Each structure stands twice: as C-alpha cells, then as structure tokens.
Amino acid sequence: MRKGKLGIWIAVTALLISVLSGCASGGSNKVDNTSGSESKPDSSAKAVTLKMVMWDSNNDFITFLNDKVKEYSKVKSNVTIELESFKSDSDYLQAVKVRAGGNALPDIIELKPNWLSDFKEQLMPLDGLGFVSSNKYADKYKVDGKVLAVPSVSFPELVYYHPSVFKELNLEVPTTWPQFLDVLNKIKENGTYIPYAMGGKDAWPDYPFNEFLPHILSDDENYLSAMAEEDAPFAQGTAFYEGFSQIAQLYDAKVMGPDPLGVGWDQATDLFVSKQAAVVASGLWFVPTYASKTGSTDDLAAFPMPYRQNEDTPLKLMTFTDHFYGISASTKYADEAKAFMEWFYSPEVYQDYIDHAQLGSAYEGIEANVPFLQDFYNNNKNEPFLYIPGNAAYTDLANAIQLDVKALGQEMMAGKTVDEISKDLDGKWSKARSAK
Amino acid sequence: MRYTVQKRLVIFSFLCIPVGLLVLFLLYPTVKLFQFSFTNWNGISESFEYTGLKNYITAFQTPEVWTALGNNFLYFILHVIFIPLEIMVAVFLNNKIKGSNFFRSIVFMPYILNGVAVAYIFSYLYNPINGPLNALLGDMNLEFLIRNWLSDSSVVNYSLVAVSLWRFSGFHVILFLAGLQSVPADLYEAATIDGASGFQKFRYITAPGISRVIEIVLFLNVRGALQVFDIPFLMTQGGPGTASTTFTVYTIQTAFKYNNYGLASTLAVILMTIIIVFSMLQSRLFKGREE
Numbered sequence: 001m002r003k004g005k006l007g008i009w010i011a012v013t014a015l016l017i018s019v020l021s022g023c024a025s026g027g028s029n030k031v032d033n034t035s036g037s038e039s040k041p042d043s044s045a046k047a048v049t050l051k052m053v054m055w056d057s058n059n060d061f062i063t064f065l066n067d068k069v070k071e072y073s074k075v076k077s078n079v080t081i082e083l084e085s086f087k088s089d090s091d092y093l094q095a096v097k098v099r100a101g102g103n104a105l106p107d108i109i110e111l112k113p114n115w116l117s118d119f120k121e122q123l124m125p126l127d128g129l130g131f132v133s134s135n136k137y138a139d140k141y142k143v144d145g146k147v148l149a150v151p152s153v154s155f156p157e158l159v160y161y162h163p164s165v166f167k168e169l170n171l172e173v174p175t176t177w178p179q180f181l182d183v184l185n186k187i188k189e190n191g192t193y194i195p196y197a198m199g200g201k202d203a204w205p206d207y208p209f210n211e212f213l214p215h216i217l218s219d220d221e222n223y224l225s226a227m228a229e230e231d232a233p234f235a236q237g238t239a240f241y242e243g244f245s246q247i248a249q250l251y252d253a254k255v256m257g258p259d260p261l262g263v264g265w266d267q268a269t270d271l272f273v274s275k276q277a278a279v280v281a282s283g284l285w286f287v288p289t290y291a292s293k294t295g296s297t298d299d300l301a302a303f304p305m306p307y308r309q310n311e312d313t314p315l316k317l318m319t320f321t322d323h324f325y326g327i328s329a330s331t332k333y334a335d336e337a338k339a340f341m342e343w344f345y346s347p348e349v350y351q352d353y354i355d356h357a358q359l360g361s362a363y364e365g366i367e368a369n370v371p372f373l374q375d376f377y378n379n380n381k382n383e384p385f386l387y388i389p390g391n392a393a394y395t396d397l398a399n400a401i402q403l404d405v406k407a408l409g410q411e412m413m414a415g416k417t418v419d420e421i422s423k424d425l426d427g428k429w430s431k432a433r434s435a436k
Numbered sequence: 437m438r439y440t441v442q443k444r445l446v447i448f449s450f451l452c453i454p455v456g457l458l459v460l461f462l463l464y465p466t467v468k469l470f471q472f473s474f475t476n477w478n479g480i481s482e483s484f485e486y487t488g489l490k491n492y493i494t495a496f497q498t499p500e501v502w503t504a505l506g507n508n509f510l511y512f513i514l515h516v517i518f519i520p521l522e523i524m525v526a527v528f529l530n531n532k533i534k535g536s537n538f539f540r541s542i543v544f545m546p547y548i549l550n551g552v553a554v555a556y557i558f559s560y561l562y563n564p565i566n567g568p569l570n571a572l573l574g575d576m577n578l579e580f581l582i583r584n585w586l587s588d589s590s591v592v593n594y595s596l597v598a599v600s601l602w603r604f605s606g607f608h609v610i611l612f613l614a615g616l617q618s619v620p621a622d623l624y625e626a627a628t629i630d631g632a633s634g635f636q637k638f639r640y641i642t643a644p645g646i647s648r649v650i651e652i653v654l655f656l657n658v659r660g661a662l663q664v665f666d667i668p669f670l671m672t673q674g675g676p677g678t679a680s681t682t683f684t685v686y687t688i689q690t691a692f693k694y695n696n697y698g699l700a701s702t703l704a705v706i707l708m709t710i711i712i713v714f715s716m717l718q719s720r721l722f723k724g725r726e727e
Contacts, residue, residue: 094692100480101697118695121481201587203675259564261587261676267565399478399694402500411677414589 046078048336051106053084054323055092058288064356068349075343079336107331108340111324113151114389116143123148123326129338131345134364137321140221140388149326150345153359155284156384157208157318158302158376165193165278173303175315177246180306184255187278196250197277198260198413199268206409208281208305209250212318214243216307216385219316224390228397231433234425244408244418246307251413261413281305283320287372288358297372304382317382321362396436401428472701479697491702500678501703504686507593507668511682512661514597515604519653522605526612527642540613543606551603555670558599562586562671586672589679596680599667604660608653615649616642651722658714662707683707 052069056062062085069081086092089112099105100122111119125146126132138150159180166173169190174180187195199205215223218239227233227240234240257263257277269286271277273293280286291297304317325344327337343349347366354361354368361368390398397403408421473491477484495501525543529536546554561569562585570582585595623641632640665684668674674681674689681689683703691700 097479097692097695118478118480201672201675203673257565259584259587262562262564262584267563271565399696402690402694404693407675407677410675411679414587414676414679416677 047080048078048333049080049082050108050331050333050337050340051082051084052108052110053086053092053096053106054110055086055089057087061356065353068352069344071349072340072343076336076339079340081340103330105328105330107328107333107337109149109326109328111149111326113141113321113324113387114395116141116148116324116326116389117392117395119326120144120148120392122329124329124331124334126150126327126338126341129342131342135345136362136364137386140386141321141324143392149324150341151321151362152323152325152345152350153354153357154319154321154362155360155373156376156382157212157281157283157305157320158286159208159279159281159305160272160286160290160300160302161279162272162275162299163301164299165275175303175306175308176311177249177306177309181249181253181255184250184279185253188253188255193275194257194271194277195255195279196257197263197268197272197280198256199263199265200256200260200410200413201262201264201267203404203406203410205265205268205282206406206413208318209247210244210405210409210412212305212387213247213307214238214240215387216316216318217243217246221386221388224388224394228391228393231430232426233429234422236422241418241422244412244421247409248412248418251409256413261410275299283322284359284370284373287370300372302372302376302380304380314383315381316385317380318387319360319384320387322359323357393436397429397432400432400435401425469701469704472698473705475698475701477697477701478695479691480695484698487698491699492706494699495702495706500681500686501683503678504681504683507680507682508662508664510593511597511600511664512657514594514601515657515661516654518601518605519608519650519657522608522653523612523646526609526616527638529609529613530616540610543609545606546603547607547610549603551666552670554599554603555667558595558602559586559671562595587676589676592672592676592680596667596671599671600660600664603667604656608656611649611653612646615646619645647722651718654718655715658718659711662711662714 054062054065056065066083066085069083072079072081084106086095092110093112093115096105096109096119100119105122109119109123116123120143125148126138127147132138132147132150135150137154138147141147141149141151161173165171165187169186171183171186172179174183184195187193218226220226223239230238232238257271263271268277269280269289270293272280273290287297287300290300294300304315306315308315325341327334327341331337344353345363347363350361350363351366354366355370357368358370359368360370360373389395403425408416411421412418472484474486474488475484476487476490529540529543549557561567564570564584564587567585569585573579573581583591586592619642623645624637627637627641663684664682665688668680668682669685669688672680674685678686684707687700687703687707690696690703
C-alpha cells in the first residue's frame with residue numbers, strides 16, 4: 001500500500017516538475033509567448049483568415065462593418081476577414097490585454113489614442129505605408145518615433161443643448177466660462193429643467209471637464225507628456241490646479257440635478273433626450289444616439305465648450321481622434337494585413353465607413369457626410385485643439401499613482417477640494433518619479 | 437501482470453487526469469501568481485523585471501489598499517452582527533408553523549438570483565430620480581431618512597452591504613436550518629423533563645448542536661467579505677471616486693486599468709494569505725471550544 005502511494009506521489013511530482021520546468025525555461029525575464037511571432041510570407045493561393053477586433057456601442061455600425069469587411073473577399077478571394085466586436089470599450093480593453101498577455105492578439109486591433117503606448121511592443125510599425133501618409137493625424141500619434149496605428153475618425157467635443165429651451169428661457173449661447181456658468185444658473189433658477197445632465201455615477205462622463213479642461217488651459221497639445229518632466233504638476237499655479245479650480249466652480253454651483261453621482265450616463269442622456277435636462281457635453285458620437293431615440297435632430301444644437309475665461313483668447317475646440325487600427329506584431333500574415341488596411345482606407349471604402357460612423361474624417365480629401373457637423377462648423381468659430389495622450393513616461397507615472405482624473409471628478413462632486421487633490425497627487429507623483 | 441501492479445496502474449490512470457487538471461488549473465496558476473508578485477510585469481509586455489519585495493512593501497504602504505480592506509471589514513462585521521438574527525429566523529422556520537415550507541423557499545430565493553440581476557434591482561431601488569426607496573420614505577413622511585444611497589461617500593458602503601445581506605442571509609438561514617434539524621429531538625424532550633427554559637435549551641443544546649454550521653457560515657463570511665466584488669463593481673464601480681472600492685475591486689483595477697499585474701498578483705497573494713490565516717484562527721477557536 002505504501003509503495004502504491006509512493007508511485008502516485010512520484011507521478012504527481014514528475015508532472016509538477018515537467019510543468020514547472022516548462023515555466024522556468026521561458027522565464028529568465030520573458031513571458032512564454034514567443035510562438036507565432038514570425039511574419040511568414042504567404043502565397044496568394046493559400047487561404048488566409050485575418051482576425052480583426054473592434055468595439056462600438058452602435059449595433060447598426062457593427063453590422064455595417066461586419067458586412068463591409070466581408071467585401072474584401074471579392075478583392076482578395078483567398079483572404080477572409082473575421083470581425084469580432086465588443087459593445088463597450090472597457091470590456092474590449094480588458095479582453096485585448098488578456099489576449100496580449102497570452103500572445104493571442106488578433107491580426108488587426110482597434111485602439112484608442114491613449115492605449116498606444118501600452119501596446120507599443122505588440123504593434124507593428126506602419127511607417128511608409130500608403131494609408132499612413134494620407135492620414136491627417138497619424139504622425140501626431142507616433143510612439144518612440146514610429147506610427148503604430150492610424151486613427152479612423154476625428155471629431156469635436158461639443159456641448160449639446162435644446163434650442164427650444166434656450167429660446168424659451170431667453171438664453172444666449174455662451175462663449176466664455178463665466179457665461180457658461182451663468183446660463184446654467186439661469187436654467188436652475190427657472191426650475192423647469194435640470195441645467196446639466198452629468199451621469200457622474202459612471203465616472204467617465206465628466207471627461208469634458210476633468211480630462212480636457214486642464215489640457216486646453218495648458219495651451220499645449222503635448223501637455224500630458226510635459227507633466228512627466230515635472231516634479232509637482234498638480235501644484236497651485238499649474239494648468240491642472242487652475243483647471244480643477246475652474247471645474248470646482250461648476251460642481252459647486254449645483255447645476256447638475258439633485259444627485260449627479262446617482263445617475264449614470266444612459267439615464268443622464270435620457271433626461272436630456274426627454275427634455276428634462278437642458279445641456280449635456282460629449283463627442284460628436286452622441287448625435288446618432290440622440291437621433292435614434294428621438295427620430296430627428298430638429299431640437300438639437302451644439303457649441304464648443306467655452307473653457308476660456310474671456311473673449312480675448314481664442315475659443316479652443318477639443319478635437320479627438322479615435323478608432324485607431326494597428327497590426328499585431330505577432331501576426332503570421334503581415335503582408336495580407338497591410339494589404340487589407342490599404343483597401344480599408346482606400347477612398348471609396350473609407351467614405352462608406354466614415355458616413356456610417358457619422359464622425360469626422362481623418363483623411364485628406366475625404367469629408368464625412370454629417371449634416372450636423374457641417375452646420376456646427378458653419379455656425380461656430382473656433383480653433384481646433386488636438387487631444388494628444390501622454391507618452392510612455394507619463395503613462396508609467398500615471399499608472400504607478402493610479403491617476404484617474406475622471407474618478408477625481410466624482411470625488412469633487414462628492415465634496416473633495418482641489419487643494420486636497422493637488423497635495424495628494426503631488427506627493428504620490430514625486431514619489432513615483434523618484435522611484436523610476 | 438500481477439494483481440498489485442494492475443491495481444496501481446488502474447489507480448494511477450484514474451488519478452492522472454484529475455491530478456493533471458489540478459496541476460494545470462490550480463497549482464500552475466498559483467505558482468505563476470507568486471512569481472508575478474515579485475515582478476513589475478504590466479500584463480502586456482513580453483518582458484518583466486524581478487523587483488524583490490517592492491510590490492509587497494508598496495501594497496502595505498498604499499493607503500487606498502487599507503481603505504479598501506476597511507470597506508471589506510464593514511461587510512464582514514455587519515454580516516457577523518446578522519448571524520444571531522439569521523439563527524433566530526432559522527429557529528422560527530424550524531417550528532411546525534403553517535406555510536413554513538413556503539417561507540423557507542422565500543428566504544432562499546435571493547441567493548438563487550444572479551448577482552448582475554441583484555445589482556440592477558437595487559440600483560433601481562436606490563435611484564435618486566423616481567427611485568422606489570426614496571419615494572416610499574417620502575410617502576411614509578420619513579423625508580429626513582432620504583439619502584443619496586449610492587453617491588454619498590458616507591452612506592454608499594452601508595447601501596452595498598445591505599444588498600449583500602439581502603442576498604446571502606437567506607442562504608445562511610437555510611444552513612442554520614439544516615443544522616437545527618440535525619439536533620436530536622430527544623435532547624429537547626429530556627431537557628423539558630428536567631425543567632430547562634427556552635434559553636437554556638438554546639444555550640446548551642441548540643448552540644453546541646449547530647456550532648459546525650456556525651463555523652462554516654463564519655468561514656463563508658470571511659471568504660465572502662474579503663472577496664466581495666460583483667455588488668460594488670456593478671453598482672458603483674468602486675465609486676464615487678474610490679469610496680466603495682473593495683480589495684478585489686482594487687486588485688482588478690490595478691491589473692486591468694493601471695497595467696500593474698505585478699502589484700495585482702501581490703494583492704492576490706495577500707488576499708489568499710489573509711483568508712488562510714483567518715480560517716485557521718477560526719478553526720482553532722472552534723476546536724478549542726470543542727475540546
């Protein structure tokens with residue numbers, strides 16, 4: 001009996017040793033994910049399936065893209081595009097990170113601009129390719145001097161309002177921050193409408209303020225990367241401190257309904273759509289959502305978020321680029337993936353893409369057919385200000401101190417002061433910098 | 437082939453698959469977890485560096501970790517406070533009362549419900565605009581009790597613990613009920629003949645009779661309170677800010693939001709250690725009492 005037990009233990013130990021030695025062999029300081037990292041040239045006759053992964057909250061757009069990429073088989077009969085879609089960008093990011101860790105990334109990956117540094121080792125440089133040179137913004141988002149992905153869309157960040165409400169309350173479109181607060185206060189005084197629909201329960205809807213305001217106030221598109229060079233970028237006198245103080249004026253004015261933190265984005269936009277709320281801020285992507293709920297955009301108009309204090313300075317319009325596509329460095333079909341991207345961004349295909357996305361174009365010579373956007377540009381004078389995410393140094397520091405400006409926005413709405421935030425962040429930032 | 441050899445061969449072949457699965461899905465990930473806890477791996481990069489005990493020191497020196505653990509402690513302590521009430525309900529349901537089977541089913545129902553559904557139900561109940569809870573308080577002229585249940589930093593954790601109590605108390609009641617039914621009825625008969633009061637019966641017969649169940653419930657409580665994730669994650673995402681962040685929510689965010697798998701692995705190891713230590717302490721406590 002004892003011998004029998006010994007045999008089992010020997011077998012178990014052998015299994016353990018074989019598994020652990022397997023880990024050890026890959027593990028001086030490498031994760032075991034070297035398989036499939038070579039890019040093999042394929043003959044045109046060989047059947048190839050390219051996996052593409054994307055997110056979008058709009059089901060119709062996902063259906064459109066699914067059908068669109070299938071058309072590529074007519075151009076290259078041996079290539080099939082398999083599209084996998086996610087409904088939320090956070091779920092998408094989590095899934096892609098897990099796959100990156102296991103070296104199971106799809107061939108073509110969609111990204112947000114602020115994810116590019118994180119995935120720099122997983123993306124293939126695209127410099128010199130045709131679809132890169134004709135992209136208006138690709139060069140602005142180089143990581144370590146290389147273009148790793150190209151943005152598919154650009155769009156302005158807007159403040160939406162109901163013209164009927166402004167007319168009823170005799171309000172003018174504000175062009176400065178004090179005017180903006182004044183408009184919201186007047187709506188509050190009237191008492192019929194919630195002045196601003198925040199949706200703060202979800203944290204991210206405060207991004208037009210907590211993420212963009214200090215950035216625009218700095219007047220430097222590379223403000224976030226510049227922060228990485230400073231020891232106290234949150235201290236009094238910095239763009240961060242001034243911006244957050246400006247935001248505090250808005251949050252302290254109590255113009256976001258009875259409980260801005262108890263209502264999520266969906267509920268907040270429902271309040272706006274049903275005309276219970278007068279104003280909401282978000283990207284151009286909100287227009288299709290609004291139109292799908294109301295059937296028209298007749299009672300919808302927009303103006304640039306007036307971050308400036310007075311009319312002596314230009315009215316900056318935060319412009320966001322999004323839906324970047326890059327090619328995985330571990331793809332087995334690099335040539336086929338590049339050829340697909342050339343097709344995808346060819347004028348005819350891209351025009352169809354951008355018209356369905358209902359967002360601004362990222363390519364020279366191609367304009368999106370978005371009447372709302374054209375009306376906006378016709379009616380509002382502004383100076384575009386491009387959102388450029390922080391570089392790798394900034395991302396490392398921000399991750400080390402777990403910096404989430406949108407969660408800080410929630411804390412401000414819950415009563416935390418700018419001084420407390422600034423002191424806390426500066427302490428952590430300086431410590432993280434010295435540890436690097 | 438000799439019989440003993442055949443027997444060993446059969447045993448080995450039958451054990452091979454489960455042991456292999458155990459190694460692959462439990463031991464190997466655990467070993468990797470310990471390995472990553474000593475690195476700065478970001479979860480995406482192909483390479484990482486060993487950083488010694490740096491992650492462990494960071495974990496203990498980060499105030500947010502302690503705040504998150506404090507939130508977990510609130511779940512633990514309020515669940516412990518509810519145990520006597522759960523036992524009382526179980527004792528009540530153990531009596532031969534009309535419709536006791538119906539009530540037994542009802543108390544167990546919340547446990548069957550999916551966590552996501554529970555989160556949505558309570559998000560609706562706590563809703564500040566047209567939310568039934570505040571409306572009810574208003575109708576009952578209890579306006580002074582109306583709160584921003586999920587957005588007031590000083591209230592949010594209690595609101596979430598209430599959901600947890602609603603969800604798990606019924607399950608505990610059923611466990612206590614099973615314990616109560618295993619206590620032999622003749623002990624109560626003998627106690628009645630000896631003139632024992634109701635409290636004495638509970639103190640000297642019922643309580644020792646269900647001590648094993650209490651131990652199990654306490655273990656489930658420690659494990660559940662330390663690992664609570666779905667309710668705060670779905671209802672508040674740890675917010676407002678970080679007010680309702682629990683240890684597991686913090687760990688998940690460290691790994692996936694802030695790309696620090698090394699530190700997240702360290703936090704997971706710490707969590708595992710805390711659960712083991714608490715369970716051992718608890719087990720010793722009960723053993724000591726039994727002896």
